[in-house]
Amino acid sequence: MHTFGIADEEFIRGKVPMTKAEIRAMVMVKAAIAPGDAVADIGAGTGSLSVEAALAAGPGKVYAIEKNPEGIGLIRQNAEKFGCGNIEVIEGTAPEAMDALTVCQVILIGGTGGHLPAILDAADAHLAPGGRIVLTAVTAETTGDIVRAFADRPYALEGFQMQVNRLRKLGRYHLYSPLSPVFIFTAVKETAARS
DSSP: OOOSSSOGSSSTTSSSOOOOHHHHHHHHHTTTOOOOOOEEEETTTHHHHHHHHHHHTSSEEEEEEOHHHHHHHHHHHHHHTTOTTTEEEEEEEETTGGGGGGEEEEEEOOTTTHHHHHHHHHHHHHEEEEEEEOOOESHHHHHHHHHHHHTSSSSSEEEEEEEEEEEEETTEEEEEEEEEOOOEEEEOOSSOOOO
């Protein structure tokens, strides 16, 4: 049985930013991926979330969309390391690269490059009714953009901030080192149109 939050040091990383283990674990809880689901990871970076999603999806499929050549290589290396043959790398920029997607049950959005409304339009076109979009944000501006972007969309939106402090040893003492706070939003697509 797979448990979420693979240790950060298990991933091949390079210089590409990576979602930390504690945040990945919570994103996966909110994503609620079931075996057989199709999942898209937009702005997949090193592929750490793609790997977690692929392990959860089992016989399903994960589409890892990434534009950075180094990231693309890291996704492939991490997919191979963790035995995730169900990850398909899509090279390109969202939303254009999202044209290659099939109908998905879950879409993870980690980076938008300033194209959030267009990415959400494309996500909506590829997301099954009742499907989930899970977004992460690290800036106050992005959190505001997310709330505004969902204001008139047929989704139930929830969100929270997650602050992680990791224990570290300093001499004979232990201190807590804070990681940057991350905001996690979950948007569930309504199964019937609004009247």
